[in-house]
Amino acid sequence: MVKKMEELISFLKTNGFVFQGSEIYGGLANSWDYGPLGAQIKLNLKNLWWDFFIKSNPYNVGLDSSILLNNKVWKASGHIDGFNDPLVDCKNCQSRWRADKLIEEKFPEVNAAKMSYQELEDFLKTKEIKCPKCGKTDFTPIRNFGLMFKTQQGVLEDENSVVYLRPETAQGIFINFKNVQRSLRKKLPFGIGQMGKSFRNEITPGNFIFRTREFEQMELEFFFAPDDQTDWFAYWMTMVKKFLVEVLQLDESNFRFRAHDQTELAHYSTQTVDVEFDFPFGWGELWGIANRGNFDLTQHIQNSAADLTYLDPTTNQKIIPYVIEPSVGLERLLLAIFCQFYVIEELKDGTSREVLKLPRALAPYLVSVMPLQKNLAQPSQKIYADLLASGINATYDETGNVGKRYRRQDAIGTPFVITYDYDSETDQKVTLRDRDTMEQTRVKINDLVDYLKR
Numbered sequence: 001m002v003k004k005m006e007e008l009i010s011f012l013k014t015n016g017f018v019f020q021g022s023e024i025y026g027g028l029a030n031s032w033d034y035g036p037l038g039a040q041i042k043l044n045l046k047n048l049w050w051d052f053f054i055k056s057n058p059y060n061v062g063l064d065s066s067i068l069l070n071n072k073v074w075k076a077s078g079h080i081d082g083f084n085d086p087l088v089d090c091k092n093c094q095s096r097w098r099a100d101k102l103i104e105e106k107f108p109e110v111n112a113a114k115m116s117y118q119e120l121e122d123f124l125k126t127k128e129i130k131c132p133k134c135g136k137t138d139f140t141p142i143r144n145f146g147l148m149f150k151t152q153q154g155v156l157e158d159e160n161s162v163v164y165l166r167p168e169t170a171q172g173i174f175i176n177f178k179n180v181q182r183s184l185r186k187k188l189p190f191g192i193g194q195m196g197k198s199f200r201n202e203i204t205p206g207n208f209i210f211r212t213r214e215f216e217q218m219e220l221e222f223f224f225a226p227d228d229q230t231d232w233f234a235y236w237m238t239m240v241k242k243f244l245v246e247v248l249q250l251d252e253s254n255f256r257f258r259a260h261d262q263t264e265l266a267h268y269s270t271q272t273v274d275v276e277f278d279f280p281f282g283w284g285e286l287w288g289i290a291n292r293g294n295f296d297l298t299q300h301i302q303n304s305a306a307d308l309t310y311l312d313p314t315t316n317q318k319i320i321p322y323v324i325e326p327s328v329g330l331e332r333l334l335l336a337i338f339c340q341f342y343v344i345e346e347l348k349d350g351t352s353r354e355v356l357k358l359p360r361a362l363a364p365y366l367v368s369v370m371p372l373q374k375n376l377a378q379p380s381q382k383i384y385a386d387l388l389a390s391g392i393n394a395t396y397d398e399t400g401n402v403g404k405r406y407r408r409q410d411a412i413g414t415p416f417v418i419t420y421d422y423d424s425e426t427d428q429k430v431t432l433r434d435r436d437t438m439e440q441t442r443v444k445i446n447d448l449v450d451y452l453k454r
């Protein structure tokens, strides 16, 4: 496991995974761009989530709803009135903080998220909590800070043109519940999942890609009848764990399930369990699994003219389904993956190597093809082209000595390297090196595709 974030960030930048956003203009605070390898690994991760939670799950279907929604959606969901954080400024250095986070960092046992603004102010004062930047204890009164990004739609800049960038993908699912149910003739229980960008004007973003203002979510809303006796919450907890352990190969000792106590629950939730990951900066929420009851559908029924109820075909009764929501941030999951799989390995000969021990399905490239010497480039490139044509995600590398090229591929997580050498000319075999064991085997060129697709 990575111990220091700075080491990981520098590694990811050097190797083309993540760059600072708007870097050539001095950056834009807490924004990150994903380089060629980062973009590929993100896509692989999204595909794995989609395959596991949508394509291969018997209950679920997918959706891709808009980022900009009618303001009435956010009014009904409670975001316009309630999606706020308590903001304080340090009077001395003018830095801005979330009052509840200042308290929780100093007193982790305190649940500051549930305190009233008056209680937060009193707590800051009586416990003499210091500004993390300048160490002074003089803060402004708390102000309500709306987390949704506001923008304008259309040419007129008046009140009616205001729209918000969605702070979660979930509401796009709730408002389409009936569309999906009717058009696909779905019967309860069933789930609707989607992934896409969400935006939150976080007061204190940070810890690299852990908390940003623009991020991607992968959310599932699973609808079931109120009288369904199945423990769907337990089912989805098991599925999330299965995905983390069996698909992503995350080590069970690196994450834990933590149930919210009654005081911590969000207004819409009757039960919430967070999956927390042991990041270098401490345990942090990775995945939230919430029982949202029928809160959202009820709100939209009351605030729109739509009938979002479900007609139970056996009882002929109209019901409002209950919902379990497993929701995860793509970049947080990616950070957990980087933290676990980036290792610096000491070798027997006293040297060390950087390896990204990614599972095959996540690796940006499955295989790298290289000629032993540049004069063997032509047949090597033929193998490379054939692999690409067979749908194998391959790369080609002929610069530097072979040892260096191996190290480069280890660092970007390529599970296999194929080397074409002088013997290949006669025996029509190549050397296939395994990233993790570093073992080398001779494989017939004609068998490569089968071997790699195993």
Ligand code: ATP
Binding pocket: 168, 200, 202, 209, 210, 211, 212, 213, 214, 215, 217, 285, 286, 287, 288, 327, 328, 329, 330, 331, 332
């Ligand atoms: P936090 O307490 O960390 O702010 P949250 O409880 O508000 O998170 P949810 O609203 O439950 O988060 O969102 C579901 C998931 O979306 C989180 O578990 C997390 O993985 C991801 N997420 C939420 N906010 C951010 C953010 N600002 N940056 C990156 N990912 C985020």
